[in-house]
Amino acid sequence: MGGKSGGGGHTPYEEPDNLKSGQYLRAIGLISLGPIKGGINGVPTFKELYFDNTPVQNEDGSFNFPNVEAEYRLGTQDQTPLKGFDYSEREVTVNAEVKQKAQITRTVIDADVTRLRLTIGVNALFSQNDQGDTYGSQVDFEILVNGRYIQGQSIKGKSSSRFFRSYIIDKLPPVPFTVTVKRITEDSKSQRLQNSTHWISYTEIIDTKLSYPNMALIGLRLDSRYTPNFPNVNILLHGAEVLVPDSYNPQTRQYEDGIWKGGFKRAWTDNPAWHFYHLLTDQLSGLGKRLGDYGLDKFQLYQIAKYCDELVDDGYGGKEPRMTSHIWMTSQREAYSVVSDMASVFRAIAVWNGTQFTAIQDRPSDPVCTYSQSNVIGGKFTRQFAAQKAIYTAVEVEYIDERNQYQKAIEYVADDLMIARYGYNVKKITAFACTSRGQARRYGKWVLETSRLEQCTINFSVGRQGLMHLPGDIIEVADNDYAGQTLAGRVLDVQGRIVTLDQPIEVSSNSYLSYLNNEMQIVKISISNVDSKNKAIVTLERDPIGLNVMSDWVLKTPTLSAQLYRAIGISENDDGSYVITALQHEPQKEAIVDGSASFVQSTNTLHSGSVPSVANTDINFSEDGVKLSWNMPATVGSVKYEIRLYRNGKLYKTYLELISPEYTFENLPNGHYIAEIRARNTYGQLSNPVTRQFEINLTISRFVTKSLLFAIELNWTLPKTATVGNYVEIWRSVDNVVGNATKIATLPYPLNSHTINGVGLSEHYYFFARCCDKAGNKGEFTEGVFGEADHNPDTLLHALEGKITQSQLGQELIHSLKADVNEAVSEEAKVRQAAVANALSQITAQAQTTGTAINELKKSDAKQSEKISTITAKAESALSGIQAEQRARVEGDNANAEKITGITLGWAGRKCHCSFTVGKGQ
Numbered sequence: 005m006g007g008k009s010g011g012g013g014h015t016p017y018e019e020p021d022n023l024k025s026g027q028y029l030r031a032i033g034l035i036s037l038g039p040i041k042g043g044i045n046g047v048p049t050f051k052e053l054y055f056d057n058t059p060v061q062n063e064d065g066s067f068n069f070p071n072v073e074a075e076y077r078l079g080t081q082d083q084t085p086l087k088g089f090d091y092s093e094r095e096v097t098v099n100a101e102v103k104q105k106a107q108i109t110r111t112v113i114d115a116d117v118t119r120l121r122l123t124i125g126v127n128a129l130f131s132q133n134d135q136g137d138t139y140g141s142q143v144d145f146e147i148l149v150n151g152r153y154i155q156g157q158s159i160k161g162k163s164s165s166r167f168f169r170s171y172i173i174d175k176l177p178p179v180p181f182t183v184t185v186k187r188i189t190e191d192s193k194s195q196r197l198q199n200s201t202h203w204i205s206y207t208e209i210i211d212t213k214l215s216y217p218n219m220a221l222i223g224l225r226l227d228s229r230y231t232p233n234f235p236n237v238n239i240l241l242h243g244a245e246v247l248v249p250d251s252y253n254p255q256t257r258q259y260e261d262g263i264w265k266g267g268f269k270r271a272w273t274d275n276p277a278w279h280f281y282h283l284l285t286d287q288l289s290g291l292g293k294r295l296g297d298y299g300l301d302k303f304q305l306y307q308i309a310k311y312c313d314e315l316v317d318d319g320y321g322g323k324e325p326r327m328t329s330h331i332w333m334t335s336q337r338e339a340y341s342v343v344s345d346m347a348s349v350f351r352a353i354a355v356w357n358g359t360q361f362t363a364i365q366d367r368p369s370d371p372v373c374t375y376s377q378s379n380v381i382g383g384k385f386t387r388q389f390a391a392q393k394a395i396y397t398a399v400e401v402e403y404i405d406e407r408n409q410y411q412k413a414i415e416y417v418a419d420d421l422m423i424a425r426y427g428y429n430v431k432k433i434t435a436f437a438c439t440s441r442g443q444a445r446r447y448g449k450w451v452l453e454t455s456r457l458e459q460c461t462i463n464f465s466v467g468r469q470g471l472m473h474l475p476g477d478i479i480e481v482a483d484n485d486y487a488g489q490t491l492a493g494r495v496l497d498v499q500g501r502i503v504t505l506d507q508p509i510e511v512s513s514n515s516y517l518s519y520l521n522n523e524m525q526i527v528k529i530s531i532s533n534v535d536s537k538n539k540a541i542v543t544l545e546r547d548p549i550g551l552n553v554m555s556d557w558v559l560k561t562p563t564l565s566a567q568l569y570r571a572i573g574i575s576e577n578d579d580g581s582y583v584i585t586a587l588q589h590e591p592q593k594e595a596i597v598d599g600s601a602s603f604v605q606s607t608n609t610l611h612s613g614s615v616p617s618v619a620n621t622d623i624n625f626s627e628d629g630v631k632l633s634w635n636m637p638a639t640v641g642s643v644k645y646e647i648r649l650y651r652n653g654k655l656y657k658t659y660l661e662l663i664s665p666e667y668t669f670e671n672l673p674n675g676h677y678i679a680e681i682r683a684r685n686t687y688g689q690l691s692n693p694v695t696r697q698f699e700i701n702l703t704i705s706r707f708v709t710k711s712l713l714f715a716i717e718l719n720w721t722l723p724k725t726a727t728v729g730n731y732v733e734i735w736r737s738v739d740n741v742v743g744n745a746t747k748i749a750t751l752p753y754p755l756n757s758h759t760i761n762g763v764g765l766s767e768h769y770y771f772f773a774r775c776c777d778k779a780g781n782k783g784e785f786t787e788g789v790f791g792e793a794d795h796n797p798d799t800l801l802h803a804l805e806g807k808i809t810q811s812q813l814g815q816e817l818i819h820s821l822k823a824d825v826n827e828a829v830s831e832e833a834k835v836r837q838a839a840v841a842n843a844l845s846q847i848t849a850q851a852q853t854t855g856t857a858i859n860e861l862k863k864s865d866a867k868q869s870e871k872i873s874t875i876t877a878k879a880e881s882a883l884s885g886i887q888a889e890q891r892a893r894v895e896g897d898n899a900n901a902e903k904i905t906g907i908t909l910g911w912a913g914r915k916c917h918c919s920f921t922v923g924k925g926q
Contacts, residue, residue, distance in 0.1 A: 016136030023129060023140075023163035027228040032089060033237060035220035036332070037289055038079010041242035041272035047076055048241045055235035057409055069235075071227035079220035079244075085213040086223035092210040093121075102145065102201045107186040110206065115179050119209040122147065124185060125168035125202055126159055132196035138162075143199040144188040147171060150181050156188070159201075168204060220244075238410075243332070245272045246282040249306060257313040257325065264306055276329035276349040276437065277309035277363075283346055284361055291339060301362040308365050312350050316598045319442040326446075326598060327351075330404075331437035345436040351450060357474060364476030364570075366454075368591040371480040371526060371568060372473045374518070374558050376492030378506070381465040381581060385483050387688065390459040392655060397422040397455075398430040399448035406439040415441060417448030422456055427654045449597045457590040462569055463583060470582030472524070475571050478589055480526075482558045482566040486688070491566055492558045495519070498551055501532075501544045508539035509559055517542065518558040521550025528560065615643065615691040618665070618681050623698045625725050630698060632679050633666040643683045646690070650678040672700045673781040700725055702775040702783025704732070709771060709791035716791040718758045720773055726753055729778035734758060740770045740788040760791075768792040 043052050050061035053074055060069050077083045100108045102124075112120070124145070131141045140162030147154045157171060173183070185203045192199050222239065247268040251260035254273035273279075283290045284300050291299075311326065318324035327350045333342070340354075343361075347354045352365040377383035398418035405413040431451060435444045462481060473479060482492035490507045497504035503517065516528040529548055535541035551557075558566055569586035576582055620635040636643060645662040648655060652675045659667060669677075677698050683691040706721040718734060730753040737745035749758055770788035 014135055016138070018138040019130075019140055019162045021161075021163050021165075023159070023161040023167045025125070025166070025168045027168065029224070029226040029228065029231075029234060030089065030093065031224050031226075031234075032086065033222045033224065034216075035222060035239065035241075036079070036244055038077075038218050038220040038244065039270075040078050040220045040244050042076065042078050043241050047078075048239055050074065052240040054238040054240070054409075055231070057236070057238065069226075070230050072231070073223075073225035075223040077216070077219075077221040079218055081217050083215050083217060085215045086221065088225065089223050090211070090213055091119075092212060092214060093207050095205050095207045097205045098203045099205070100203050102185050102187045102203055104187045104189065104191050107184055108203050109182050109184040111180055111182050112176075112208065113180045114208055114210075116210045116212075117176065117179070117208045118174070118211045120173040120176065120183065121207040121209060122171045122173065122183070122185070123168055123204040123206070124157075124159075124171065125166060125204055126163065126198075127166055127200055127202065128198040129159060129161060129163045129167065130198055141197065141199050142189070143201055145201055146186045146188060147173065148184040148186060149173065150177060151184065242272050243330070244282075245270050246278050247285070248273050248275070248278050249309075252309075259310060264303075266302060274328040274330060275309050275312050275325075276327055276346065277305045277312055279329050279331075279437075280343070280346045280350075280354075280363065281305055283343060291343075295361065299361055301357075301360045304362050308350055308352065308363060311365065311367055316446070317442070318440070319445060324440060324442055327443060328440065329437040330406075330439045349435075349437050351447075355475060362476075366450075366570075368594050369478050371478045372524065373469070373477070374480040374482060374492065374520060374526070374556050374566070375464065375466065375469075375584075376482040376556065376558070377484055378492060378494045379466060379469055379556055381467070384464065385481065385486070386463045388461045388463075390455070390461075392426065392658070393429065395422070395426050395455050395459065396429050396431040396451060397426050398428060399451050400430060400432045401435050401438075401444045401448040402433070403435040403438040403441070403444040405441060407441070410439065413441070413444075415444040415448060417445055417452060419452050419456065422452070427650070446597050450593070453590075453593045453596050457593055458588040460588040462586050462588075465577070465581050465583050467581055470574055470584055473571055473574075475574060477571050479569050479571055479584075479586060480558065480566045481569055481586075487564060487566075489564060490559070491564065492556065495551060495553055495555045495557055496540075497553060498548065501547055503542055503544060503548060503551065503557075505540045505542065505557060509534065509542070510539070511542075511559070512561055512563065514562050516560040517544060517548070518560055519548065519551050519555050523550070527551075615683050615685050615689050617691045617694050618645070618683055619694075621681065621694055621696045623696055625727065629668045629670040629727075630672060630677075630700070630725075631666060631668045632681070632696065634681055634694070636665055636683060643685050646682045646684060648680040648682075648693075650680070651675040671777060671781065674700055674702050674783060702726075702730075702777065702781065704773050704775050704783065704786050707771070707773045707786040707789055709789050711792055711794040712759070713794050714763055714765075715759055715761045715793060716763050716769070718760070718771060718773070718791070720756055720786075722754065722756055723775055723783070726775060728753055731776055732756075733774050733776060733782075735772040735774075735785070736769050737772070737788070738769060740790075742772050742785050742788065745770075745772050763793040765793055765795060 042048060050067070050072070051059055051063065053060045055069055058068055060072055060074075061067050073088070075086050075088070077086060094114075096110070098108065098110060102108050126143060129141050129143065130138050132138050140160065142158055142160040144156065144158040146156045154173060155171070157169075159167065159169060161167075183206065185201075187201050189199065189201075222237075224237070226234070248254055248271050249259070249264055250267040250269045251262075251264050252258075252273075254271050254275065257275075281300060281302060284295055285292045285297060287293050312328070314326050315323040316326050329346075329349050343354045347363050350363075350365060351367070352363040354361060354363055356362075398416070401415040401417065403413060403415060404410050433447070433451065435447045438444050438447065484490055484492065490509050493506040495503060496506050511531055511534055515531045517531055518526055518528045521527050527548070527550065530545040531542050532545050533543040535543075560566070568589040568591065570589045571584060571586045573585035574582055575585075616637045618634040618636055622633050624631045624633070632647070645665065647659040647662065647667060649657045649659070649669065651673075656675075656677070677700060678695050679698070680693045680695050682693050701723050702725075703723060704720050705723070706719075708719050710717040710719065720732065722730075722732070732751045732753075732755070733747055734749040734751065735742065735745035736748045748760075751758055769791050771791055772785045772788055774785045775783040
């Protein structure tokens, strides 16, 4: 009894992976030329080390990247080698598959290499049997040097993913030599056996300890299990130490009292003035080999540095230094470009004065010289003002934001009043070495205020006095003609406190007399009294020490002051004179930029009140264009006019040196216009602007169609500004797409309608219209309007009544007409019978022709045909009435029979016209 049991299923077995690899990356990174200060506490910590913008260690002490080792060297001359980096390595990538019959060979040529490390691995290592069970496997290979066997190795085990293993080769032969990896195991020919062998790389090792003196370094050791890819490494640390004054504490930004003697010490600072000094004097990374220690005006930089360290509002309710510099320079650039960019951090320009480099900073300072009609050749000052495109009304400042992981950011600064006055003109700039948002905003504000307040450049010629100052110095210009009052002159006599001037003056309380003393310093002394009989004699509050006969003097009052300029150019003429070029300087700009203050513009001329604004401005549209006219109140002297025309909020055109108080704008394109009118006197002073607005619009506001009998009538309303020279274009399309339309008519001003004849009942169109001017400006197309001929049957009936064509009468009507004639006419009418018969024959012939056309019309529109039949019936009814009347007249009075005096037949297109005139015989 009994037998074998039935077969059962087999679950495949898979052996666990027993091959796991982990790699460690050792890398040395060069931070900068040393020495550097380092981190917050001297040496950076893991909290200041970032991988891909993520800190290695969080503030709470936890790690985002475990198993990381880092070590720093701050770039000193006697620094020790990095621990754990007892050798130098250079990895060379191979990434080639090694097969049994295709061994891989590489050549080493570096004589300093003492060892090699080969990295060899498999993509996977396992084998499967027929039952689907998965087990480990083994692959054997050999390493040869110069073709000679060095060692045999094997990888044995189970791995379903990549597995790498390193092998060290020492006792290397002299270079050059070759290294070969040779596979011993046969290549797999089945997917069930995975054992492909790959030579990943080899590393050249130099067994030596290197300290890299004067180089700031970081040594990193990373575990591939936690950091599989080499990250982008960033370190938050203090930068290089540079030379700073020995009387300066860079941490507190304090300067010792007294005079700095020019000594230096090495320390870290973010003051841009001393970074500028470092770039120009350092012999290793700067221009020191070319300039030397005395190639830079360090005392001027000392004043600039103190200005940079002054505390201002940071925009967040706190204080920060006016200017700081944080920069990491990693690329080679032209020397002057780097120096200029560095100077721009503290709002200065770098110049060579003939013996030294120096920096001219844009900041308030006292004038060093005074010029007026008394010491300028010819007493002539020439002024030029900034062009419209050079006046910026908005600025986009790019900087590195320290509050956002030092990522790039844009700070936008705009002046709404300037935009309204000059239009929108944006300038894009980069704040070099700037990481503070407050500093970036101050930089943008400085650009705007410079553009707004310092628009004038002045030129004049002087004698040897032009050598009293250098480019960058502030000078004072007292132009009596420009001011409209005596502001400056020469001293004729000095008797103690009583000074005799060359011109009488007008003073008020708190007025001062200013002059340049023997030490080349400007001195101001209050004026106590002015002689009532001779106003050129003044009494000063104290003795004017250093004031001599023929010295220059300047009057300063609370209501009027001289102008300040910064000399930007001094050139010598052939006759020994000098041409001074200076740019307007506004001391209030500093407080406006740094303190967000707002000041009333100072008065430096009395002429501003003598140029009243224009009045009674008016706009008229004429055939010649848009006429702008105005009146000028009574003034002293002659004036000229300036017009700035704005279109859609932007400056369109400027009209200068206008003599007549009117101007006609011709051929203006569509747009909203603002005309700004200002009067200018002979001194160059401008009145306050007066504006008028007007609209130029070539758009047709109304465009309609009207259906007529076999015609379409178009009507439109012309723009209000249309004049002689304007014209209207009519375009037509079978669909409501203006791009498919074709122009069918051009109609000159002042036509405002157009009729299209010969339109069939089956035709329909879309029409478009636009207005154009003689300058080629074209308005916008109107919306498409639908148009077709009149399809109303009552309209057709009205047209046919009394004008019935022979084709509508038909042959039956013709025979009836003949019978009426034979029965009704008298003997006198018989004489005309022949003529009537001839006319009827012509009607018959014409009826055949027109009948064919009407048949075609009936075929084109069945509904229309029905309407025509209805009209024909009405016509026959009307004719019956006529026949009854004829018979009544024949019976009543045979002598007064009706006489047909004329038959007229006409045809135009599809329109038939037939008229009968019936009258009594004479």
